[in-house]
Amino acid sequence: MTIPPCTESGSSVLDELKAALGSRVSTDGELLQNRAHDRSHHDWAPPLAVVEAASTADVSAALRICHEHHTPVVPRGSGTGLEGGANTTADSICLDVSAMNRVLTVAADDLYATVEAGVMKSALNAALPEHHLQFAAGPGVDATVGGMAATSASGTTAVHYGTMKENVLALTVVLADGSVITTGSTTKKTSAGYDLTHLFVGSEGTLGVITEATLTLHPIPASTKMGVWSCPSLQHAVELVVKALRSSLRLTRVELLDRVTVDALARYTGYTAPVTETLMVEFVGDRTEVESQYARFAGLAAQFEAAEHASTSDPAESSRLWQARHDALPAALALVPGSAPLPTDVCVPISRLPACILATQKDIAASGLVAPIVGHVGDGNFHVAILLPPGDERAREQAEELNARLVERALAAGGTCTGEHGVGLGKVSAMAMEHATALQTMRTIKASLDPRGILNPGKVLAAS
């Protein structure tokens, strides 16, 4: 693609966008408000306009124009982010790719699908059962493939299927100046040059805008067995999981609910498990192997004094039991009527998890805040839902301080400030602490690929 020389044109960026993209450019006030933020509590202001791109060519045209005008561009998928990654500023253009929602290819024998960035995880999975395949990575919340890739998202299944990093084979990306590149390969592996795919996965729209992704698919398992286990303590629960992972048990999910969460579930849903640290585990595969795996897990559980509260191989009953995990946040919110959550997202080496969670629980108790904890314990990743009573500014400050101490604690334990939510605006200040000298390398790469700094400025890296 030829880029016009960077001269100041007489027309405004909005005029040029409208000339190039017509009705796909909107300045409707309600739309501007609606597309200006994600689900987080971080700052935002309505953008100059929303561009609803319908194709890679649209994204390219929009970026070329914004590049000429030095206008900031904030890419957006479904807006389900939790750290402000899609929040706009008053001088920016919101580049919404959610209308790019076509499943382009399902290569069943090659176990991949190529989709446009705006395809929702649920829509992709709706196209796959006829092939007996699934897209198994990503968060619990439904979200666009582009957004999941941009934040390197994951969720309960990461312990088995990996994060987006392990499930994106190739990308189409539009660079800051509007040029279009494809990265990676549809092959299962390649050593042909720099791994640009992984550079863009997790870059949160600050290096380029993802418009298509080729994703790894997995067979839909023949059977599933899940169980709910009550543990005498957090230490017992984590040690059980470590032992299971070191014993080659293939846990496809292993979720920790702390006793505050279990108590909240009992109040909110009538959930009947003992109020103690609880593990929800799942195994999938051939029935014989699943039963064998579950029996081995039960043997280990006995060593750590864990008691089975429930188990099932029935899909409907399994969904019912997993519902407790999905209800954890609404149940938590019901503990403090009218509250909103401030979610945290640290991740530590699993051996450091008990100490990190126990210190955090002490910190929560000292603060007087209510803050239940759930964790993707197999990955060392846990979330504190710090409940903010409505209009309580002091509680918000306390919550932010609590989160800051949690990040420091996790980093001191060799951890990371974000396991799966991304940096967005919320973790920008933690980046220097976490990365030391490597932060300059990130800045060097950012400057080389986006020399005018128009791509999602202030996200991931502090505005320079």
Add this chain to the structure above:
Amino acid sequence: MTIPPCTESGSSVLDELKAALGSRVSTDGELLQNRAHDRSHHDWAPPLAVVEAASTADVSAALRICHEHHTPVVPRGSGTGLEGGANTTADSICLDVSAMNRVLTVAADDLYATVEAGVMKSALNAALPEHHLQFAAGPGVDATVGGMAATSASGTTAVHYGTMKENVLALTVVLADGSVITTGSTTKKTSAGYDLTHLFVGSEGTLGVITEATLTLHPIPASTKMGVWSCPSLQHAVELVVKALRSSLRLTRVELLDRVTVDALARYTGYTAPVTETLMVEFVGDRTEVESQYARFAGLAAQFEAAEHASTSDPAESSRLWQARHDALPAALALVPGSAPLPTDVCVPISRLPACILATQKDIAASGLVAPIVGHVGDGNFHVAILLPPGDERAREQAEELNARLVERALAAGGTCTGEHGVGLGKVSAMAMEHATALQTMRTIKASLDPRGILNPGKVLAAS
């Protein structure tokens, strides 16, 4: 680290290296010859000197000095590469990290180890059995961790355990100017900023020099079952593997030997399997599950008219049977006495494998060359060992033409020019064909991190 201003000093690069690193700098003629090349047939010339680094600080000092002097630096591990990635030029310094061979940390409960770049895969694995753990990725040949990471290497186990990309969590890297960064995290996942780890994995020393790596470990499985299966045709063999992968069978290895290879093995080792396309498969895990998996595979094999030649759960017998795979290259070489192999390394989506191999076999037959084929069939990656009779320049030209056509054929099928050997010198000309506009993005990143172009110039990207 403070970098001195780039002024021309009076002293030569060798004087400065010797002043900083003493006896770790050598200009011994035999050593220069010995460290000037890998195992490939690509061009090389002895370097100015060999620096045998003993620490990250040594690597940093060497790079700082070479950076000041604009002197090319060629990083080197065990020299087992196959594409000339470690080959030196007469104006370069060989930076050998093979003396950096300490295992620094084994975090058994967290399933990782941190090692210096010069640690051999075998040495790492020798340190792990007491923890019931293994490092399971990487090629069949023994090699340094740094070299394996730099080429994004893999081998027979990649179908199950992944390549180096999936098994490197964090790196210490020295940049072109001598500054030291750490990338990634020892946690199992992170969304904290750009994935620098994966940018350096596979960059073949052209963006920085890897001095330490944190690697994922896996439990040593309780039991193993392997089998050798004779297939009526290549198509049958590949379709059987596709069906197995789509049926959630966890093949830990699945190797294809073409009939030329099986014939060579029969002549060289007395190997007795029928001379036809052959699959060697392996399952690992708990004994019950392994037996169940193998039985399911056998059921599928019957559908594709494959016949079991041998199978075993006994470790010694298993090693004996796998020896055939390890003997494939020497057996092939024995077909043409005194010959050397020109190895190829394309990888295609698995559904394209039969057509790609059949067309290649036709091409081989038309050339009159002898060229057995083995393949990591579960990944779509296969190697043609084109046998070069001693001193036969015409055969070498034909082999290079055959390889060039093979690369074009693989790219046309949506494949890659290298699945696991890397680009080095041998695949540089294929990079433009494979990557189109993304090649410029790679060049931009290279220029930003190595503005003086001192890091392994001419490898991965053509010298500009």
